Amino acid sequence: MFEILSTKLIAPDIYEFDVHAPELAAKARAGQFLILRLHERGERIPLTFKDWDAEKGTVTIIFQALGKSTWELAKAKEGDAICDILGPLGMVPPVKNYGTAVVVAGGCGAAPAFPRARSLKEAGNHLISIVGARSENLLVCELEMSRISDELIITTDDGSKGAKGFPTTTLKEMLESGRKIDYVFTVGPPIMMKFVAETTRPFGIKTEASLNPIMVDGTGMCGACRVEVGGETKFACVDGLEFDAHETNFDLLIKRLETYKPQEKAALDRYEHSCKCGE
Ligand SMILES: Cc1cc2nc3c(=O)[nH]c(=O)nc-3n(C[C@H](O)[C@H](O)[C@H](O)COP(=O)(O)OP(=O)(O)OC[C@H]3O[C@@H](n4cnc5c(N)ncnc54)[C@H](O)[C@@H]3O)c2cc1C
Ligand code: FES
Structure with missing residues (x-):
């Protein structure tokens, strides 16, 4: 059992938890991930x-409550335990000194971007x-990123903070200025990563x-996480998470992420209904 030491709502439907997990904390490295189950079922x-x-x-996770399981997790309180x-x-x-490195993070992606950005620095x-x-209130890890970055540029789709538009708009402007x-x-979001790749491709960066x-098992056994990179099938859980974006x-x-939408919606509907019944 892993005790939840603190819970914080950091943006609408986005939570930050500190969890007591000494063995994980001793071994974790930037770019890695974990798989948790809140309870036996x-x-x-x-x-x-x-x-x-x-x-x-301790380890810190940031997650967006989207469907049944992440909403269940969001309802956990300080002192509760995660089953496994x-x-x-x-x-x-591998992290190298490339010269000038740009980290482009969208939405909740700023959470995993933070340790990677720190290792690049x-x-x-x-x-x-x-x-x-999308909007100022949905910005995640702004303070953390500002502490480790030589330059931090905020973008919001609606212009409520920083530059109005997508992160790729700023990246494109930067590249076209000759930087x-x-x-x-x-x-x-995969759609953002796709456009980051398309933005840097002509510049050969x-x-x-x-x-x-x-993902299901996270150990290369089930094949659920297969992705195509350079025309070959790779398993993101063991061959990644990081891959050449141009390949x-x-x-x-994006298509594979849509596969279980009807089942995900049904599970959330059932969960919301059962919550209401229990009130
Ligand atoms: C390696 C990895 C790291 C991730 N890191 C983060 C993170 O740091 N913060 C964060 O908010 N989210 C992260 N996610 C996404 C997170 O795992 C899903 O949002 C979560 O599993 C959704 O479960 P659900 O039952 O609440 O929602 P559901 O309604 O079941 O699904 C909502 C959406 O989440 C995705 N999803 C559902 N099940 C899985 C699954 N088993 N594996 C991967 N994606 C799934 C699908 O796109 C789906 O459409 C990560 C995913 C992967 C693969
Ligand atoms: S999650 Fe099963 S092979 Fe990667």
């Missing part, structure tokens, strides 16, 4: 580490972070994306 929920503290034995956590999972991505890169959200950029890392296909088939990733 719970679904497996993959979440990327936002942070960890080996001394305190598997991890750290996924490859530890620690490796000596000049770090530019572009953090985007020398040596490396781009992106994490967030090495671009990597952290992929989030549906990634984002359309297939």
